[in-house]
Amino acid sequence: MKKLYLNTGSFDAVFNNLKENFGGHLLSNANEYRLTIKSKWATGSISGVRFEKEMSYLNFDLTFNQDVNLSIESNSLAPVFFAYCGKGNVLHRFGANGALKGLKEQQSGIMSNSSAINSVLYFESHKQIQFSLIAIPTNLNAIENADFAFQVKKRFTNESGNYLYIGAENPKIGEKFQELKALPKQGRVRYLLMRNILREILELEIAQHSYNYLTPFGPILNFAAKKMTEVKKLSEINFGHIVAQCYLLKEIYSQEF
8 A cells, every 4th residue: 555645735735745646747827737647656637726715626537556545634724625526435534543434426525624633535546536625724814705714614613623524415516516527628717617616516515514404405606606697587588578668658658748
């Protein structure tokens, strides 16, 4: 088994650390990164994007050539991680002796770790793994979007410092990941659309974990999504019909006076 240690910090540091561990070719463009790997350790890619101090997104599509143990140190920003497994499975534990939990295909997991204990991920060899991570920092003194971070911290952290939830992936969240895949490959529009989609995913998580799982819930839509809906509704109005009614009123008015 190959044992790796990931020192958290800046996004640059994280990807350079991954490159040192796995080899490969690293490309970065503005806030997006892509590490393409073809080495004795693994084949595939790790991509990611950071949205300043608001959140970060990582996507893994890899096949390891041997079992891998990846130990991730705790972070001063106390991030909450939202994990989504599209293929294969990932095992997780807090520290070397913690309870081992599995994240399987079409499952999602939520993890936070504000203690000094590392989070450890385990990957099986010769099995393709596809999973995504969204990280939200919850150190309210160090981030910009404090209100949203407070909601995340309130629901997905606890006093022990270690929080872990694993369950079936919400179908609506699966649809959002399909939207992510359909985005243009590069450009400012891609960056903004990706940010909105990731925020919608997190809002769905907050809504789902704020209500009883056995009852329907309405997702909390962000301001941009509401405005898009309003624009769509306006675009569906039959303006020709309105104009015709105006002319009719004008004729009636001129005949009477």
